[in-house]
Amino acid sequence: MHTLQNTLYVMTPQAYAHLENATLRIDVEREKKLQVPLHHIGGLVCFGNVMVSPALMHRLADEGKSLVLLDDSGRFKARLEGPVAGNILLRQAQHRISDNAAVTLELARACVAGKLKNSRSVLQRGARETDDANETSQLTRSADNLAASLRTAAIVQTLDELRGVEGEAARGYFAAINLIVKPAYRGMFQFKGRTRRPPLDRFNALLSFLYAMLMNDCRSALETVGLDPQLGFLHAVRPGRAALALDLQEEFRASQCDRLALTLINRGQLGENDFDLREGGAVMLNDKGRRTVVTAWQERKQETLMHPLLNQKTPIALLPFIQARLLARTLRGETEGYLPFISK
Secondary structure: OOOOOEEEEEOOOOOEEEEEOOEEEEEEOOEEEEEEEHHHEEEEEEEOOOEEOHHHHHHHHHOOOEEEEEOOOOOEEEEEOOOOOOOHHHHHHHHHHHOOHHHHHHHHHHHHHHHHHHHHHHHHHHHHHOOOHHHHHHHHHHHHHHHHHHHHHOOOOOHHHHHHHHHHHHHHHHHHHHHHOOHHHHOOOOOOOOOOOOOOOHHHHHHHHHHHHHHHHHHHHHHHHOOOOOOOOOOOOOOOOOHHHHHHHHHHHHHHHHHHHHHHHHOOOOOHHHEEEOHHHOEEEOHHHHHHHHHHHHHHHHOEEEEOOOOEEEEHHHHHHHHHHHHHHHHOOOOOOOOOOOOO
């Protein structure tokens, strides 16, 4: 079992992360702001203009801990890590299976099934919690449409057809999700569909930021078990694209990110002052907003739930690692098929 360690997120501009004996120290304007034993840290994520000492980089690499650089909006820029870990035989099996169209389709189908089931759960919960009968009906209808998409996804014969089903289902899901936002906050967080690069409203800015953090966790999980994060099954392979990490991310988007976004909005934990408008209409979380989201993300990851397959209480932070191991077992032929994580 992977040891549960914290990811340290550094967001203060001009912060300096460096090594001091066996600790990681953060200074801002030459003043110590944080010092933590290195063995408590699973990885370091730096947002924007944060400086990292060469000695700390070397130590992180030596201990198999990743250093991830993101821009101030959470978009991935670079990743530093030590030698590739894991069994080369597992990666060979992964590459062989990627050439098998039938097996690739089944693995991609499992990714889509996990995504649609968890997305449907978000809409169903929203339907139960609203007091507006018309909105309950709309959310229920949208959830039923996702159930129909699940049935279609189970019988399509090609990857392109499967991707088409997933794309159409995602559009329907995002068209309905704004109904789960409390009426008092809908003006501030009006959501008219998914926009990226750049996000064009506050809701999209929040989702993009959460997805970036989830992506980092999924990639780390795959590399920890020895899989190649570049070689996916649902997402097409492209240079520089962590396609398998995107595959793994799909089953967690709704249950981990979308639910947390809705919670932060509906509890009034984020407001207009947590976002900045950029040139061209882009909307980004500012420093204050990022801190609120990262704190909530870290707290959420410490919570436990009952894993449906393992039938044991599991910290949410470990879910990507567990699923990565289950995927590795499937690729090695130890299990018949991959079972995605389905939230309750």
